[in-house]
Amino acid sequence: MSSAARPPVPSPVSTSRLAWLDALRGIGAMAVVVEHTLPWYLPSLRFYWFNPGVYGILVFFLVSGYIIPASLERRGDVRAFWISRFFRLYPLYLAVIAVMLALAWWVPVREAVVRDGSAVAAHATMLLDVVSVGGIADTMWTLSYEMVFYLVVTALFLTRGHERSGTLAMAFAAAAVVVGLLSSGALLQGGWLAYASGVIFVCGLACVVWGRFRTVAAVVLGVMAVTLLAMGSRVPWLGLAIVAVMFAGTAIYRWERGTGPLWPVAVTAALVAAAPVWAIMNGWWWVRADVWVTTTALAGATFAGAMALRGRRLPKVVVWLGLISYSLYLVHHPVLKYVVAITGDLRSRELAYQLAMTGLALVVTMVLSALAYRYIEKPLQAMGRRLSRRLAAPPPRGSAAAGAAARCPGRDPGWGFARSRL
Template structure:
């Protein structure tokens, strides 16, 4: 399994564009995204360019995605609550995620004559359905770009949080994180792999996603539709995910991030995070039998500890001046996340296999590839991602001004208290 982040997704509209900007108080979140992004890039770059430097005492990729999932959990629910507008929230999410996602998909497909699309991508309509919803991994479909799999769990989290918000159950994050942590252990012991296979989970979830999200956006039976979406997402998470226990554990980690935010605001205790950490640590008990190196107890626990320690260090340093380069990496982290893997594949297709090359040549090629990835990520951010976000803000403001996006269903237009 290739471990890479969601959500490395830009998660907060107040996130800083620069250390000196109006969102400088949240620069620590950008810094964490920068760390997570570079960990994921290293996870994919080192085996191809500098295999001797790849660590095996912890998983760089899993470490990176855990950091990003904690960031998402920390900021997404409170962002929705602050604005109290589910319609604007989903419009913002769409314009933050889909423009670059679709651009990378188009690039990979356009160059498929040169570098074939991954074998994990079905050659039928289920691939289209799964890519349309981003629920790729939870319906057992590979993404055209390897790193797209984590976006599935971001989307599940958004759907669940929206449902909880609309029914007024969004404050119980401490209980939720422990429930999902316990669920990860239970699923890991009982379910060894996807119970539902084939293309039909992708088709069913796509149909529910389209109809349900239309209701959420237009206010028709909004609360009921959001609940159906949340239940459908969780059912797919448990029944058709490639690695069911991991999906449930990821949601537990995201709610742990929310619990940390509640504790910081004085709205809840911190101890559920410790309980969830222990449960997530136990989740791959049965998976150890698969032989995957990254779920071995010493590797898995070390990776969790490093991710949690990194997030804690980021919180401890919030409000302080952080390296501009690190904050910039966080700013472009979503672009870096989506473009780096295809670009590395294209680079190695031209350069040839570097695993047996001289160390000096390996290092030079790795530096060149990294420079190209960073440059391409900057361009993708400025010409695709940033304009998409600007359009999203305009549309969300227009929709919010028209009313109908508030807390309760039926187009009430109310605001969250």
């Protein structure tokens, strides 16, 4: 596409740009909540023409793909990137795990979580789904693909291969189609996989953060991540398709900035849409061709629509939902289980009672998510920023990161959020 057809490039610290990313996160989080609420609380209202949960996580992954590589490139510092990521993801994640374990006497941990040390190792790395270990909270499986993406992007950044986002998106999407035709599940299995990946993860990230053998360690981590993605995932084609979607988000960012074409995104979308059609393991209702294509198309349309409206004022409630979206994503599923444990099975109750319990569960979820953001996420993220600033080298004079910091020292443009909100 010609440069004349590109949308105007917004300032890296534009408030509206931050708002549209927040709004997308809020939409994605609420879609996942809807998907998990309807079967338990309002089964008569559940619909099957598209899957809100998959739609929501695809929106999330597009946002992550759009902003995470940009963050790393603008910072130019993998140490600061990983410190910030740790304080962004782990505090709430560990808190939710601790609460669910503490309440396991009341609502037992689900059977998909193995009862040995491999579960500890898999949860410690967040590489749950790519080592075929169930998460304590059902929604934690998607964090595996976030972590895989971070590892791959870090390796690409340090080896100067990070600008080929469109090619990478198409490659992962094509791999999803091929692997779906050949593999019905994980080729690498067993508890040893969680232990081995855990050791490599810890040792490799230690090298990346502290600077010893940094590039070699990053490449080893990236290779491990891709290997686990293709050979250790419960559903390999799906994992590869998810990473393709994330790199498509990066390709959109590069097109917006005028540094890459848009056509690889269209090719990636077509391949991702086709990935489950002939896949050996595609037994879920939501990967039927009509449902899958509708779901992926709606996710792409939502991202495109929000991007087109990024200069407009957006509803504050949607932006606020984006602000607490990580808490909302991790908290809602346990809350839904605990409310059902108190009320009993709601599926056969009268609609009025179902609606009342749904309202109660959603209010409790929103309140706890807001509190988790205020008292866990926000202060720990601030701590992470202070630590990363203390340990990070200043950006070279005249670099894009230095210029952005000078224009707006109160923001971190690479993360796509105001500092006060991270």
